[in-house]
Amino acid sequence: MEQFHGIPVSPGVAIGPAVVLDDQGYSIPRCHVALADVAAEHDRLVAAVAAVARTLETNRESTSRRLGDSTGSIFAAQLQMLHDPRLTAELQRKITGSQHTADYAVSQVMHSYASALRRLNNPLLAERAQDVLDIEKQLLQQLGAVTHRPLDSLVEPSVAFSHNLTPSETAGLDRTKVIGFATETGGPGGHTAIVAKGLELPAVVGIGPFLDRVVVGTRVIVDGDRGIVILDPDQATLDEYERGLLRRRELLARLDQLADLPSQTADGVAIELSANIEFPHEVAACLSRGADGIGLYRTEFLYLSREDEPTEQDHYEAYSEVVRAMQGRPVIIRTLDLGADKMGHRPLAEYEHNPCLGLRSIRLSLKNQDLFRPQLRAVLRAAIHGDVRLMFPMITTLGELRQARMLVNVVAEDLEEEGVGCRTDIPIGMMVEVPSAVLMLDRFIREVDFLSVGTNDLVQYTLAVDRSNEYVADLYQSSDPAVLRLILRAVEIADAHHVPLSVCGEMSSNPARALLLIGLGVRRLSVPPQALTKVKKAIRSVTIGQCREIAERVMTFEAAGEVDMYLMDRLSDLAPELIPT
Amino acid sequence: MNSRPLQRTVVVRNPQGLHLRPADLLVKQASRYDAEVMLGREGQMADCKSILSILTLGASQGTELHLTAEGADAAEAIASIAELFDHGFYELEGAESE
Numbered sequence: 025m026e027q028f029h030g031i032p033v034s035p036g037v038a039i040g041p042a043v044v045l046d047d048q049g050y051s052i053p054r055c056h057v058a059l060a061d062v063a064a065e066h067d068r069l070v071a072a073v074a075a076v077a078r079t080l081e082t083n084r085e086s087t088s089r090r091l092g093d094s095t096g097s098i099f100a101a102q103l104q105m106l107h108d109p110r111l112t113a114e115l116q117r118k119i120t121g122s123q124h125t126a127d128y129a130v131s132q133v134m135h136s137y138a139s140a141l142r143r144l145n146n147p148l149l150a151e152r153a154q155d156v157l158d159i160e161k162q163l164l165q166q167l168g169a170v171t172h173r174p175l176d177s178l179v180e181p182s183v184a185f186s187h188n189l190t191p192s193e194t195a196g197l198d199r200t201k202v203i204g205f206a207t208e209t210g211g212p213g214g215h216t217a218i219v220a221k222g223l224e225l226p227a228v229v230g231i232g233p234f235l236d237r238v239v240v241g242t243r244v245i246v247d248g249d250r251g252i253v254i255l256d257p258d259q260a261t262l263d264e265y266e267r268g269l270l271r272r273r274e275l276l277a278r279l280d281q282l283a284d285l286p287s288q289t290a291d292g293v294a295i296e297l298s299a300n301i302e303f304p305h306e307v308a309a310c311l312s313r314g315a316d317g318i319g320l321y322r323t324e325f326l327y328l329s330r331e332d333e334p335t336e337q338d339h340y341e342a343y344s345e346v347v348r349a350m351q352g353r354p355v356i357i358r359t360l361d362l363g364a365d366k367m368g369h370r371p372l373a374e375y376e377h378n379p380c381l382g383l384r385s386i387r388l389s390l391k392n393q394d395l396f397r398p399q400l401r402a403v404l405r406a407a408i409h410g411d412v413r414l415m416f417p418m419i420t421t422l423g424e425l426r427q428a429r430m431l432v433n434v435v436a437e438d439l440e441e442e443g444v445g446c447r448t449d450i451p452i453g454m455m456v457e458v459p460s461a462v463l464m465l466d467r468f469i470r471e472v473d474f475l476s477v478g479t480n481d482l483v484q485y486t487l488a489v490d491r492s493n494e495y496v497a498d499l500y501q502s503s504d505p506a507v508l509r510l511i512l513r514a515v516e517i518a519d520a521h522h523v524p525l526s527v528c529g530e531m532s533s534n535p536a537r538a539l540l541l542i543g544l545g546v547r548r549l550s551v552p553p554q555a556l557t558k559v560k561k562a563i564r565s566v567t568i569g570q571c572r573e574i575a576e577r578v579m580t581f582e583a584a585g586e587v588d589m590y591l592m593d594r595l596s597d598l599a600p601e602l603i604p605t
Numbered sequence: 606m607n608s609r610p611l612q613r614t615v616v617v618r619n620p621q622g623l624h625l626r627p628a629d630l631l632v633k634q635a636s637r638y639d640a641e642v643m644l645g646r647e648g649q650m651a652d653c654k655s656i657l658s659i660l661t662l663g664a665s666q667g668t669e670l671h672l673t674a675e676g677a678d679a680a681e682a683i684a685s686i687a688e689l690f691d692h693g694f695y696e697l698e699g700a701e702s703e
């Protein structure tokens with residue numbers, strides 16, 4: 025039994041056999057060869073290197089001819105890496121000395137060079153890591169190691185381990201085959217975490233190096249509540265987790281009985297409880313758990329889960345499916361909220377030194393109106409099927425909000441002229457997720473129909489923490505008093521102007537923090553579908569007075585740790601059933 | 606026959622540091638000699654005949670490196686490689702006209 029700690033990003037526990045994926049979705053098992061076969065294995069490597077060298081040479085010639093010598097020289101550099109004497113010596117040592125297979129030796133050695141380059145903190149050199157991995161992939165293809173995709177051959181549902189999983193790779197995981205996952209990199213609040221929650225897959229990220237300890241096929245546990253991964257658990261641990269799974273199922277069954285009861289405090293104050301979704305298929309879970317609406321419909325999956333750019337029709341179909349299924353309940357559609365670095369379909373920005381502060385989200389949409397217009401048209405068209413509201417992410421200046429609203433008007437006029445069915449009077453709101461939006465909220469509020477506080481980004485931009493950077497991820501705390509003060513200010517301004525405000529970040533899905541938000545005056549929460557009943561349970565267990573007391577006390581604290589400890593303490597008094605055991 | 610390694614300190618002068626192109630020049634130059642030529646930086650040693658090992662030094666502009674050469678033609682090797690550094694791998698002109 026071996027145990028590793030990481031960051032829990034998607035709750036729940038998964039128990040099953042391990043499968044290891046690497047960045048490309050293939051796995052190179054750690055295999056050894058018999059001493060007698062070492063020479064043959066080395067010959068296999070030499071042949072593969074020669075074959076890849078021939079390909080690179082051909083690529084270099086044809087690329088130089090078409091695009092000039094400077095582009096062709098990329099392959100010249102790859103050739104030089106392939107023939108690097110140190111590399112050759114290391115590969116040989118792994119095969120003849122440690123009796124590794126050529127496949128495993130290649131994957132180990134190339135990965136260690138790639139990660140050494142990435143660690144350098146020099147963007148120019150970090151990109152060379154891609155060249156190294158490219159060579160690795162070609163060698164592995166020559167060795168016949170990567171035609172095999174491990175997920176395709178799984179016979180029973182398994183737990184996936186990987187160095188890294190991108191949001192699109194996570195979205196592509198087949199839920200009938202993968203019951204949970206854990207990765208070496210990543211932090212809380214990244215898109216991978218959001219997608220994992222959407223799929224209700226227990227997940228732990230940011231564990232650090234552990235994949236070399238995994239024996240494929242052995243039983244493992246991913247504890248997405250506590251951020252623990254256990255390899256080859258002993259019987260006592262296994263029993264404990266299985267009992268926990270059973271208790272969890274019983275609690276969920278009890279909580280599900282709350283689905284049809286109103287979301288209100290014990291003294292009858294209604295708290296609108298909506299759901300955040302990423303995929304249309306999540307609507308079913310929202311409805312069965314009694315969501316009042318969709319408080320946040322993220323549209324990034326349309327861009328992340330396909331090779332080509334989504335068309336207006338693709339948008340329209342995805343939105344219509346959700347709007348129809350919600351049968352008149354409000355659906356807030358948020359426009360594209362991605363960075364230029366995630367937009368694979370077209371090069372939108374040259375290398376950005378700091379993508380979090382770069383061309384992303386509404387900035388990207390406003391600069392690429394041919395990308396933005398189809399999305400806006402689709403939202404207005406889908407609005408005829410129900411109660412659709414439009415929301416812009418990452419609004420930082422009034423100019424951006426005005427420009428975006430103007431574009432909606434232009435698109436609406438176009439649609440009317442074309443005689444296309446649409447609604448042009450839908451409510452328009454903005455995310456409050458940049459400190460500048462809070463500071464200027466008294467101005468913004470005159471020009472929007474509703475507000476939604478996105479705590480994930482608000483935390484990131486207030487505390488200057490990149491939430492996916494494992495080195496500083498511990499500084500990312502949504503209970504930080506600075507964040508709470510910004511939220512309180514936003515609530516006060518929204519109340520004074522009678523503009524509805526909801527909180528849709530991850531903060532609201534934590535029952536204890538949800539009570540704090542209610543105490544701060546928030547009356548609308550939007551949470552992932554699987555948190556709906558849990559948060560409703562918390563709401564129904566307290567009075568508004570109790571929530572206000574919590575908020576008053578919390579606002580005297582100076583650190584996130586104090587806040588969270590106090591909140592857990594209060595929750596265990598008010599709704600003990602919700603305390604994870 | 607010189608059995609003791611020759612040593613020199615060199616400075617990375619070209620603005621973009623030891624990236625792919627200078628590393629490529631360095632490897633080609635070092636490979637002309639039999640001598641073992643190494644570049645050292647804060648305890649990390651890189652073999653000048655290995656492009657991967659040079660790249661992983663991550664030496665940016667202004668970095669001081671410790672150059673050593675050992676072998677029959679060490680003197681020629683160290684002189685010609687130091688010259689590459691002194692000329693900023695012939696990348697300085699473009700930067701200065703900026």
